[in-house]
Amino acid sequence: MSKPVLYYATLSPPSRGVLLTAKAIGLELDLKPINLLAGEHLTEEFLKMNPQHTIPTLVDGDVIITDSHAISAYIVDKYAKSDSLYPKDxxxxxxxxxxxxxxxxxxxxxxxxxxxxxxxxxxxxxxxxxxxxxxxxxxxxxxxxxxxxxxxxxxxxxxxxxxxxxxxxxxxxxxxxxxxxxxxxxxxxxxxxxxxxxxxxxxxxxxxxxxxxxxxxxxxxxxx
CATH class of the missing domain: 1.20.1050.10 (Glutathione S-transferase Yfyf (Class Pi); Chain A, domain 2)
Structure with missing residues (x-):
C-alpha cells in the first residue's frame, strides 16, 4: 500500500500542523517539498491538482485534500488507532x-x-x-x-x-x-x-x- 503524498513546506504553519498530526499517530507520509517563494505552487502541474494553489495538499489514492485542517481530520479518522486527537463524540x-x-x-x-x-x-x-x-x-x-x-x-x-x-x-x-x-x-x-x-x-x-x-x-x- 502506497503512502499518502503530502505536498508541503517546512516554513508553512499549516504544513507543520499536518506533520505534527502525522507524527502523533505514527503515519508515514511521502513528503514532496514545495518552494513557495519560488512559486512552485503556481506551476501548471500543481494547479491541475489543486486550483487553490495552497499547501499542504494531500493525495491519498484518488482522494485530494487541499486544506490543512481537513487533512489532519482525515488522516486521524482513517489512520489513527484512537480518536483522541479528533474525537468522534x-x-x-x-x-x-x-x-x-x-x-x-x-x-x-x-x-x-x-x-x-x-x-x-x-x-x-x-x-x-x-x-x-x-x-x-x-x-x-x-x-x-x-x-x-x-x-x-x-x-x-x-x-x-x-x-x-x-x-x-x-x-x-x-x-x-x-x-x-x-x-x-x-x-x-x-x-x-x-x-x-x-x-x-x-x-x-x-x-x-x-x-x-x-x-x-x-x-x-x-x-x-
Whole structure:
C-alpha cells in the first residue's frame, strides 16, 4: 500500500500542523517539498491538482485534500488507532472544529496579513495595527487555556497542532508577553515537550521568522 503524498513546506504553519498530526499517530507520509517563494505552487502541474494553489495538499489514492485542517481530520479518522486527537463524540468534535476555524479564520489569516506584504510585496514595514490585531487572538487563546492544559480541554487534539504551528511562527513579530499570557506560554512549553516537536515544528517556525526578518531588512534597504 502506497503512502499518502503530502505536498508541503517546512516554513508553512499549516504544513507543520499536518506533520505534527502525522507524527502523533505514527503515519508515514511521502513528503514532496514545495518552494513557495519560488512559486512552485503556481506551476501548471500543481494547479491541475489543486486550483487553490495552497499547501499542504494531500493525495491519498484518488482522494485530494487541499486544506490543512481537513487533512489532519482525515488522516486521524482513517489512520489513527484512537480518536483522541479528533474525537468522534459530536460535542467534543464540534469543540475541536471550532478551534480549527479559529486558526483558519483568525490566527493564520492574521499571520498572513502581517507577513505576506513583506514576503511577497516588498513592504518595508511591520505595522503596529497588524501586530495588535494578531495579539487580540492571544487574548482568545489565553481564555480557552485558563482552566485546561489544551485548547479543547484535558486532551491534546489536532486543534492544538494547528494553532501552535501558527502562533510559534509569528510570536517574534507579534510578541507574547508572559505576564499577560501565562497560560498561552505554558501551553507552548507543554507542546514543545513532545518528542517530535522540535524537528517538526520549531525548526520550521524559526526558518519562517528568519526569512521574514531578512526580507524586512532587504525591503527597508531597497526603499532608501
Amino acid at each position: 459530536l460535542g467534543k468534535r464540534a469543540t475541536v472544529n471550532s478551534r480549527l476555524h479559529l486558526d483558519s479564520g483568525h490566527l493564520f489569516a492574521r499571520l498572513r496579513f502581517l507577513y505576506e506584504p513583506v514576503l511577497y510585496k516588498g513592504s518595508p514595514d511591520c505595522p503596529m495595527d497588524k501586530i495588535a490585531y494578531m495579539q487580540v487572538c492571544y487574548d482568545i487563546l489565553e481564555g480557552f487555556l485558563k482552566n485546561s492544559p489544551y485548547l479543547c480541554g484535558s486532551e491534546l487534539t489536532i486543534a492544538d497542532f494547528s494553532c501552535v504551528s501558527t502562533v510559534t511562527s509569528v510570536n517574534e513579530a507579534a510578541k507574547i508577553d508572559p505576564s499577560k499570557y501565562p497560560n498561552l506560554v505554558a501551553w507552548i512549553d507543554r507542546l514543545s515537550e513532545l518528542p517530535y516537536y522540535e524537528e517538526v515544528n520549531n525548526q520550521g517556525a524559526l526558518e519562517l521568522k528568519e526569512i521574514f526578518k531578512q526580507k524586512l531588512a532587504e525591503n527597508k534597504a531597497n526603499r532608501k
